[in-house]
Amino acid sequence: MELTGKKALITGASKPTGIGYALALKLAEAGADVAVADLVTGLENVSGYVSTGSNPELEALAREIEKRGVKALAVPLDVTDPASITALAEKVKAGFGSLDVLVNNAGVGFGPALVVSMDEQVWRKTLDINLNGPFRVVRALFCARAPASSTCLPAPAKSPARLWPLIVCPRPG
Ligand SMILES: NC(=O)c1ccc[n+]([C@@H]2O[C@H](COP(=O)([O-])OP(=O)(O)OC[C@H]3O[C@@H](n4cnc5c(N)ncnc54)[C@H](O)[C@@H]3O)[C@@H](O)[C@H]2O)c1
Numbered sequence: 001m002e003l004t005g006k007k008a009l010i011t012g013a014s015k016p017t018g019i020g021y022a023l024a025l026k027l028a029e030a031g032a033d034v035a036v037a038d039l040v041t042g043l044e045n046v047s048g049y050v051s052t053g054s055n056p057e058l059e060a061l062a063r064e065i066e067k068r069g070v071k072a073l074a075v076p077l078d079v080t081d082p083a084s085i086t087a088l089a090e091k092v093k094a095g096f097g098s099l100d101v102l103v104n105n106a107g108v109g110f111g112p113a114l115v116v117s118m119d120e121q122v123w124r125k126t127l128d129i130n131l132n133g134p135f136r137v138v139r140a141l142f143c144a145r146a147p148a149s150s151t152c153l154p155a156p157a158k159s160p161a162r163l164w165p166l167i168v169c170p171r172p173g
Contacts, residue, residue: 001026001030002031003027003030003032004030006031006033006101007032007098007099008033008034008101008103009035009088009099009103010024010035010103010105011077011104011133012037012105013038013105014054014057014058016061018105020103020106024061025065027101028068033071034070035072035095036062036073037077038077038106039106040054055076058074058075071095073092075087075091077106079132080125080133082136082140085136085137086140088140102138104133106133
């Protein structure tokens with residue numbers, strides 16, 4: 001894969017054991033500048049949550065990306081918080097100018113496996129992260145990369161898929 005000069009963003013990337021972390025390094029090795037974003041403050045208020053990334057891990061990943069000879073951005077992010085997503089879009093625009101690859105990797109699989117044992121707060125939080133989160137990120141990043149003179153909503157003949165060569169949304173676990 002040859003991605004020299006391309007700009008990529010991966011959400012939920014800071015955990016060294018995670019898919020997002022591995023993808024970030026692979027994209028950097030292919031020559032892309034890579035922005036990595038993750039929740040670094042925890043979700044302690046939601047029962048059943050297992051773990052999140054951390055700020056030191058996110059920063060350490062950015063340094064690993066830079067060792068591959070490309071540019072890195074490390075951005076704290078909560079995909080349930082519209083203000084955090086707006087800040088992400090602004091940082092990507094300021095740091096990279098444009099975006100070619102978006103990997104909507106942030107997600108959770110928390111709570112008990114059986115729906116009958118899951119309380120509603122956990123169900124709602126899971127949906128907000130895994131379902132609404134990618135929607136919010138795509139919308140904000142699309143708006144951030146659109147020319148100032150144009151609408152940020154895609155016209156039928158100008159779909160996000162054509163503007164972004166690759167958009168990846170892992171299915172929730
Ligand atoms: N590992 C699997 O077998 C599997 C299977 C199916 C789907 N998935 C999905 O693939 C993705 C990556 O899986 P993984 O195993 O590497 O998981 P992981 O837990 O290692 O990574 C998910 C990341 O998402 C981040 N995250 C959680 N909530 C967030 C929020 N509100 N805002 C921003 N970031 C948030 C976490 O901090 C974490 O770093 C996840 O979306 C997961 O649901 C994984």
